[in-house]
Amino acid sequence: MGHRLADWSTRARLAAPGEGIGLDELGLATRNHGLPLEALRYDVTPPGLHYVQSHYDIPYVAVDAPWKLTIAGRVRRRLRLDVAALKAFAQVTTRVTLECAGNGRALLTPRPVSRPWLVEAVATAEWTGVPLRLLLAAAEVEADAVEVVCTGADHGVERGVEQDYQRSLPIEVAMGSESEVLVAYEMNGAPLPPQHGFPIRLIVPGWYGMAHVKWLREVTVTATPFTGFQQAVAYRIRQEPGETGEPVTRILPRALLVPPGFPDYMSRARVVRPGPVPLEGRAWSGQARIVRVEVSTDDGHSWHEAELDSDQGRRWVWRRWHFDWTATPGEHVLSARATDADGHTQPLEQPWNRGGFAVNLVQRVPVLCLEADD
Numbered sequence: 001m002g003h004r005l006a007d008w009s010t011r012a013r014l015a016a017p018g019e020g021i022g023l024d025e026l027g028l029a030t031r032n033h034g035l036p037l038e039a040l041r042y043d044v045t046p047p048g049l050h051y052v053q054s055h056y057d058i059p060y061v062a063v064d065a066p067w068k069l070t071i072a073g074r075v076r077r078r079l080r081l082d083v084a085a086l087k088a089f090a091q092v093t094t095r096v097t098l099e100c101a102g103n104g105r106a107l108l109t110p111r112p113v114s115r116p117w118l119v120e121a122v123a124t125a126e127w128t129g130v131p132l133r134l135l136l137a138a139a140e141v142e143a144d145a146v147e148v149v150c151t152g153a154d155h156g157v158e159r160g161v162e163q164d165y166q167r168s169l170p171i172e173v174a175m176g177s178e179s180e181v182l183v184a185y186e187m188n189g190a191p192l193p194p195q196h197g198f199p200i201r202l203i204v205p206g207w208y209g210m211a212h213v214k215w216l217r218e219v220t221v222t223a224t225p226f227t228g229f230q231q232a233v234a235y236r237i238r239q240e241p242g243e244t245g246e247p248v249t250r251i252l253p254r255a256l257l258v259p260p261g262f263p264d265y266m267s268r269a270r271v272v273r274p275g276p277v278p279l280e281g282r283a284w285s286g287q288a289r290i291v292r293v294e295v296s297t298d299d300g301h302s303w304h305e306a307e308l309d310s311d312q313g314r315r316w317v318w319r320r321w322h323f324d325w326t327a328t329p330g331e332h333v334l335s336a337r338a339t340d341a342d343g344h345t346q347p348l349e350q351p352w353n354r355g356g357f358a359v360n361l362v363q364r365v366p367v368l369c370l371e372a373d374d
């Protein structure tokens with residue numbers, strides 16, 4: 001753990017001006033697929049359409065393999081729980097919109113070289129499991145606890161550092177001060193698929209994806225802040241490589257459009273016919289409720305209120321919005337902009353950071369409206 005492998009590059013790289021996406025980035029993009037944007041129509045993303053992001057290999061875990069979650073560290077009672085033991089605790093199901101912290105990275109200039117997401121690293125699932133606070137209560141956390149370090153079963157090397165995938169949460173977040181953190185064993189009513197963390201994973205509603213540790217095997221309660229790679233090196237907002245930077249935590253507001261009309265195969269540019277074109281999409285924020293979505297059909301020159309569907313009291317889920325547009329022949333650029341109850345909204349010009357994290361630039365969707373036929 002934590003060995004430095006001298007032969008690998010130890011720095012995140014920025015693409016040179018005009019440098020295209022490389023085969024390394026293509027390899028990451030095929031392993032880690034996005035949500036096809038037309039699937040924004042579903043309240044709950046159907047299995048297989050949910051985006052995937054894994055740093056290393058998907059661990060092979062046989063369906064009947066013995067799997068134990070260890071709760072250890074600053075606790076009075078160390079616990080070793082298999083999935084049956086987890087199911088004996090109170091069971092909670094929560095619908096959660098998950099977004100990768102790197103979503104939007106490929107749109108930055110210069111481009112941070114990593115998984116090159118455009119806007120599609122987002123999806124919604126229904127997660128069932130046991131609240132982490134119940135496990136921590138059963139383990140009797142010591143008074144000096146400050147964080148929980150969550151360790152996955154996947155192992156790899158990143159910028160020269162060999163490691164298990166590990167992330168920590170402040171103890172109060174783990175205890176549910178912001179949202180009910182789950183140790184989940186079901187996704188959409190079925191056991192977790194291998195790529196989503198079989199047999200168990202963490203779900204931290206409102207937080208960017210990196211906190212939702214998959215293939216969870218240990219929760220270690222610590223009396224000092226965790227300084228592992230994924231906490232102190234990666235997932236920090238930095239301008240310069242040497243900076244301490246700000247940690248990436250909760251999801252910033254974002255709205256996306258269901259792509260209207262039909263696509264051009266290569267460019268994905270949208271084609272519509274003149275007349276009424278119903279626009280719809282989703283908006284979410286991990287900071288506060290979505291209270292407003294505005295739509296522009298003239299590349300951000302003017303904005304109009306979209307109508308929001310009820311959020312049905314669900315706090316951690318994307319909210320559907322819709323807007324009636326009348327398309328006229330020619331080229332248009334469509335956008336939607338979300339605002340949450342804390343007044344956070346989306347920028348029209350994206351502030352840049354080295355890792356390409358927490359990008360929430362307003363989406364631009366070029367549309368070609370055909371001439372009326374015959």
Ligand SMILES: Nc1nc2c(c(=O)[nH]1)N[C@H]1C(S)=C(S)[C@@H](COP(=O)(O)O)O[C@H]1N2
Pocket residue numbers: 050051052053054055056098099100101151152153154165195196197208209210211212213214215
């Ligand atoms: N063990 C482990 N957990 C992990 C990761 C990982 O590489 N290993 N990737 C994280 C990241 S960066 C994201 S965005 C989410 C993606 O979850 P999903 O693949 O279920 O959509 O998982 C998180 N949990």
Ligand SMILES: [Mo]
Pocket residue numbers: 053099100101102209210
């Ligand atoms: Mo991510």
